[in-house]
Amino acid sequence: MHALVPFAAERPKTRLATVLSPDERRSFADAMLSDVLSALEEAGFSPRLLATESTGRDVPETVDDRPLTEAVNAALVDHDPSPDRPLAVVAADLALATPAALSWLTADGDVVIAPGRGGGTNALAVRHPGFRVDYHGASYLDHLRRARDVGASVREVDSWRLATDVDEPSDLVEVLVHGEREARDWLVDAGFELETGDGRVDLTRTG
Ligand SMILES: Nc1nc2c(ncn2[C@@H]2O[C@H](COP(=O)(O)OP(=O)(O)OP(=O)(O)O)[C@@H](O)[C@H]2O)c(=O)[nH]1
Ligand SMILES: C[C@H](OP(=O)(O)O)C(=O)O
Incomplete structure (x- = not known):
């Protein structure tokens, strides 16, 4: 299955600004992207980057500097998905994604x-030609509505x-605990280290 990976290449991960500098955010986002691309390839997907500027990676790439929803919808129109020609859309910040988890996207469902x-909405597989995305906010609920409006069946992973x-920043704890690839090594x-005490596990930075 073809898999589109949207990537904000210029100013990624602004919500991590309290713990990472702009250069570090770019480098860490790059490590997560590498993890997602390798997990997709291992799961048998054919990934294509949908990046706001060229990444120079050895992966098929479309450069589109429009906002996320517009760029993904343009790619959906271009691909024209059908049951025989599905298109997956997988976020580049899924640092815990494994090939086994990504394989769930191949389940039946428009x-x-x-x-x-x-x-x-972290990942989608689209087989219905009329479905369009609407990211940000509670996009999961918006996508359920949009699927219903075009008569598409939905399967939740x-x-x-x-x-x-x-x-x-609190999501970095999950990467340190459960990550198995480059993003964890980067941290x-x-x-970055885990800080365990009486409450929820936290993060500290040494050095
Ligand atoms: N092509 C493209 N991808 C985007 C754009 N905005 C976000 N993305 C990607 O879409 C996915 C989910 O986006 P977010 O979680 O908002 O990531 P982000 O924009 O890097 O993070 P914040 O700046 O903290 O919102 C990630 O893979 C991003 O790299 C965009 O305008 N264009
Ligand atoms: C793109 C956006 O990502 P989030 O802001 O939830 O990470 C969404 O899933 O709609």
Whole structure:
């Protein structure tokens, strides 16, 4: 299955600004992107980057500097999905995604949705030609509505690994605990450590 990976290449992960500098955010976002691309490839997907500027990676790439929803919808129109020609859309910040978790996207359904924690949409597989995305806000609910409006059947993917996108500093704890790839190594090399006490596990930075 073809898999589109949208990537905000210029100013990624602004919500991590309290713990990472702009250069660090770019470098960490790049590590997460590498993890998502390699997991997709291992799961048998053919990834294509949809980036706001060229990444120079050795992966098929479309450069489109329009906002996320517009750029993904243009790609959907271009691809014209059908049951025989599905298109997956997978966020670049799914640092815990494994090939096994991503394989759930190949399940039957005109629109297969992997919700993100907090109301978002972390991954989709689209087989219906009329379905369009509407990201930001509670996009999971918006996507359910949009699927219903075009008469598309929906299947929800119940995967904690796909639900865990890395948006805020507390999400970095999940990467340190459960990450298996470059993003976790990046955090360790940058001096991040788990801080365990009486309450919820937190993060500290040394060095
Ligand atoms: N092509 C494209 N991808 C985008 C755009 N905005 C976000 N993305 C990607 O869409 C996915 C989900 O976006 P967010 O979680 O909002 O990521 P982000 O924009 O890097 O993070 P924040 O700045 O903290 O909102 C990630 O893979 C982003 O790289 C955009 O305008 N164009
Ligand atoms: C793009 C957006 O991502 P979030 O802000 O939830 O990470 C969404 O899932 O609609």
